[in-house]
Amino acid sequence: MKYRESAKEHEVMGRAHVMLGCKSRGRRRTAIMNLGSFGKLTIVYAFAALLLIIELGLTGYVVGQTHRNWWGESPSQFAFMLFTTVWSILILIYIAITPAVAPSLYIPVAALALLALTALFWFAGSIAMAVLVGIPDCNGNNFCQSAQAGVVFGFFNWIVFTGLAIWEGMGFARGRSTSTAKPTPYAGA
Template identity: 45%
Template structure:
């Protein structure tokens, strides 16, 4: 069975989202203590990761098993929103972390890894949004169409 480009992008994004979820979860855990909460930037990236996991599952599974609940235009809108979320989260974390010299500090290196994976995810969702957008703008997203694009 040959996998299409969209399916491969879904798989790569799912793996990257799980990695980012682990990194962000670690950062939130390390910054939330007794009576203190973690910075909003970490919480937003944690939300981004969970949101993106649901979106990737919806985009990958729904057209195959629940075709009545899939709409190409709704999928495109969800992808645009998710891409904006990842761009905002990646920029916010990059500004929050800055450009430190880590020198083997585990905490600092985890922050840098979080920034890197956030930008990888933004680029991945941007690519997926562009591919779905091209399909939508070609007129393949109609109200009676429930199948995803096969790029």
């Protein structure tokens, strides 16, 4: 038996789906996630924070192990990755929280420059650490595996911060294009 809905039922269902944020594809209805004020960018920030916490643990462990084993000196590549992780956490706090808490302190040009610089730091640090670590056969060595994972998560962070810089750049360009448009003359003049 085929299910047929009356015109009245179809109209009521259509209104309900519109109110719930659902789209209709022919006879099939699909729900779209309506995030409201909890937008997609918030999810990206949360994902970046998760990656940064993982990277902080990995590089902190690697720096701690090399600091003990190398007579007080850690290779600069590991130390730079640790610096980049802490720097990125501070930048992420500024980018994610300042527009909501203190919008007057949020400067789009500064945010774009900070994100681009952070993406550059991640790229340089990940390449430098990858060159130092190489592709050794770790054979269950925690230090070696942590260093390799630090390189991988460094490249993940580079991708995320490059994407955020592009997103911020597109928003900045969109904002500038509307503000540099020719003003229309006042009709009463």
